[in-house]
Amino acid sequence: MNYLLISKELRSIAEKIEAEERISEEDALNLYRSKDLNAIGMIANAMRERRNGNYASYIHNRYINYSNVCVLSCQFCAFAAKKRDAHAFEYAIDEIVRVVSEALPLGITEVHMVGGLHPTLKKDWYLELLRRVRALDPDLHIKAFTAIEVRHFAQRIFRMPIRDTLELLREHGLGSITGGGAEIFDPVVRDTICHGKETAAEGLEVHRTWHQMGGRSTCTMLYGHVETLAHRVDHLRQLRQLQDETGGFTGFVPFAFEPQTTILAHIKPASAIEQLRNVAVSRIYLDNIDHLTAYWVSMGLPLAQISLSYGVDDLHGTILEEKIFHMAGATTPQQQTVAALEHAIREAGREPVQRDSHYGHLTPRQKRSTATPAPADAELACA
Numbered sequence: 001m002n003y004l005l006i007s008k009e010l011r012s013i014a015e016k017i018e019a020e021e022r023i024s025e026e027d028a029l030n031l032y033r034s035k036d037l038n039a040i041g042m043i044a045n046a047m048r049e050r051r052n053g054n055y056a057s058y059i060h061n062r063y064i065n066y067s068n069v070c071v072l073s074c075q076f077c078a079f080a081a082k083k084r085d086a087h088a089f090e091y092a093i094d095e096i097v098r099v100v101s102e103a104l105p106l107g108i109t110e111v112h113m114v115g116g117l118h119p120t121l122k123k124d125w126y127l128e129l130l131r132r133v134r135a136l137d138p139d140l141h142i143k144a145f146t147a148i149e150v151r152h153f154a155q156r157i158f159r160m161p162i163r164d165t166l167e168l169l170r171e172h173g174l175g176s177i178t179g180g181g182a183e184i185f186d187p188v189v190r191d192t193i194c195h196g197k198e199t200a201a202e203g204l205e206v207h208r209t210w211h212q213m214g215g216r217s218t219c220t221m222l223y224g225h226v227e228t229l230a231h232r233v234d235h236l237r238q239l240r241q242l243q244d245e246t247g248g249f250t251g252f253v254p255f256a257f258e259p260q261t262t263i264l265a266h267i268k269p270a271s272a273i274e275q276l277r278n279v280a281v282s283r284i285y286l287d288n289i290d291h292l293t294a295y296w297v298s299m300g301l302p303l304a305q306i307s308l309s310y311g312v313d314d315l316h317g318t319i320l321e322e323k324i325f326h327m328a329g330a331t332t333p334q335q336q337t338v339a340a341l342e343h344a345i346r347e348a349g350r351e352p353v354q355r356d357s358h359y360g361h362l363t364p365r366q367k368r369s370t371a372t373p374a375p376a377d378a379e380l381a382c383a
């Protein structure tokens with residue numbers, strides 16, 4: 001690292017990273033408060049290149065939001081609906097199976113399924129969903145359900161302990177759980193933006209249990225709403241602590257809040273500088289999580305591409321159809337092609353590599369066809 005390019009107040013942090021020492025919460029706060037974005041990026045980049053070389057990965061995946069019907073009404077969420085609402089949707093298993101089977105020849109290696117906390121879908125519905133998607137292709141990785149969905153199943157639907165619920169889901173095809181729903185862990189922030197949602201401890205306990213069962217998951221943070229910088233650091237601290245304990249997180253995926261169509265629409269969206277600073281600080285602080293993903297759906301592909309020099313080593317996936325951020329007002333495309341992701345990575349001076357759901361690099365033999373996704377006819381129709 002060229003210390004001459006790093007402002008005096010950040011040099012001790014740069015020295016710690018060079019010496020492979022862990023930074024403190026106070027250091028993380030100082031990084032968040034610093035205006036020296038390029039220096040923060042340089043420190044994050046040093047850490048990223050030491051860990052992941054010049055590679056930048058992506059996954060060929062298909063998103064499916066099976067329903068937006070939810071018993072909660074989180075203030076930041078424009079996705080959820082009550083059954084009576086005009087924008088409520090709920091897909092039949094046949095429809096989901098059809099869409100996944102149409103995506104398989106395109107080369108997807110993962111299907112990613114999350115939904116609202118549905119009040120009436122039964123245990124058998126979820127198990128049949130997993131079983132039938134699994135039956136389409138035993139090599140397709142099913143990444144599904146947030147920690148809060150798992151708790152909802154366990155407490156209100158399956159009426160079983162968390163561990164037994166996860167075991168049952170795994171027996172029927174679940175490959176990994178998603179990191180969504182973490183928002184910001186601070187209880188006061190949670191009470192403001194997602195009153196009634198699980199606590200940080202409850203969400204982390206689902207991940208802990210899954211990790212203890214040998215499972216892997218990703219972790220997230222939704223920032224840029226009512227939280228302070230100290231709340232972000234506290235959130236990262238709790239993730240780093242659980243990772244020290246279990247080692248089960250494969251990657252971290254921060255999301256900037258999309259306020260446009262939510263009841264928090266008065267909040268200004270996170271700027272490009274804020275988003276770059278956030279990924280860079282996350283990379284530097286989370287020294288025990290191997291991968292950092294730029295979620296292009298919220299960042300936009302151009303900024304996600306730039307973030308490859310600010311600590312990020314993964315551009316997430318092709319996705320094929322995203323609803324949660326787009327219903328909140330995101331104007332990014334609904335999908336990316338493999339060619340577009342690889343082009344973005346190459347243009348940023350990195351070497352593209354297709355990955356699996358645990359960020360492992362795929363060999364040419366493990367890759368499937370990379371045909372261009374079919375746009376319109378792959379849309380789901382409401383059940």
Ligand code: SF4
Nearest residue numbers: 070072074077080116
């Ligand atoms: S964020 Fe999740 S739990 Fe909250 S209202 Fe939206 S769908 Fe429901």
